[in-house]
Amino acid sequence: MTASEATITARLSAPIRFVLGLGILVGFAAAGQALVTVTGLPLPGSVVGLALLWAALGLKIIRLHWIADAADGLLGILGLLFVPATVGFIGYLSAGAAWGLWLLVMTAGLLVGGGVAGLLASRLARPEV
Known part of the structure; x- marks a missing residue:
């Protein structure tokens, strides 16, 4: 300046x-x-x-x-x-019960996908002996 x-x-x-x-x-x-x-x-x-x-x-x-x-x-x-976003989220909390199975499937998919990606990355990053 x-x-x-x-x-x-x-x-x-x-x-x-x-x-x-x-x-x-x-x-x-x-x-x-x-x-x-x-x-x-x-x-x-x-x-x-x-x-x-x-x-x-x-x-x-x-x-x-x-x-x-x-x-x-x-x-x-x-x-x-963040107040409007929080109010909107709270408005949809009652719908969460209907989404329980969907959330369970999504969480399981995320964990399995992340685990597989981690295993692949660790094997690919390991130096050849």
Whole structure:
């Protein structure tokens, strides 16, 4: 960061820095969603937007101090953002009884598949004697 960049961003008030940083973050999320919509990638748009932001930060197109205030603010309320998902999960708890056998089969399949993959990996990774 050059002295002139630090001076420009330092002169902005904290709410302005927050709103500008939030705008950048939302812009990358929207760009990721647009890219997924146009290309048909089988990924969530927010994940693609995060990858784009990561690339922009790595290439120094976006400076970290531009988004730091907004990112810190969002991380501060991260727990609150899980409330809707938790409420939705609790709403489906009664359906869990009907899914018991399905969950048992899925868990068994996961354990068997993981065990077989582990055994294969250990045999393939073992050096030849």
